[in-house]
Amino acid sequence: EPEVTQTPSHQVTQMGQEVILRCVPISNHLYFYWYRQILGQKVEFLVSFYNNEISEKSEIFDDQFSVERPDGSNFTLKIRSTKLEDSAMYFCASKAVQETQYFGPGTRLLVL
């Protein structure tokens, strides 16, 4: 069964550094999403992406965040200058036109 994959599974970075989290959505999906889950808290929507542009973003998704689909397969989340509070599990998800979202296994980001 096709699945969403994410790399790396874990990333440790210093505060102020840039990080790029990578996702490979399911191949025929058209809608892409990023969510985050701070330790012990609920999963929160960050951004949705369709047709090579952001379709919706949350208050969390400020100017430090950006998303990109640089080629036909990858979907990336970039955090330009990481803060301690960016430490979280980041989930990528994708879906077809009228379907449920399928989530990747997540990237655990730790900002020191």
Added chain:
Amino acid sequence: AQSVTQLDSQVPVFEEAPVELRCNYSSSVSVYLFWYVQYPNQGLQLLLKYLSGSTLVKGINGFEAEFNKSQTSFHLRKPSVHISDTAEYFCAVSDDRGNKFYFGSGTKLNVKP
């Protein structure tokens, strides 16, 4: 906008006992409803979903849920739990196009021998 409430943050239960995890939602539009399970240090795995049709939905691992529109609920049930069901369970709602999921705060199910 939609929102999801999971009233129980933790549910302890003995093995082979039945369990119900509660989920209520609010929405002004038609919704899709989902239950996800998260095992320690792992991602979100879809248990079951309600999109339309029969209000009783059966999922993986013997779980089922019933959509109750009048009570705006989507409670998750299992008649007999196993130790391996110990995990955190998240209820989620999206609009009827499947965009922008809203998650509940999660319920930790702890199955004891």
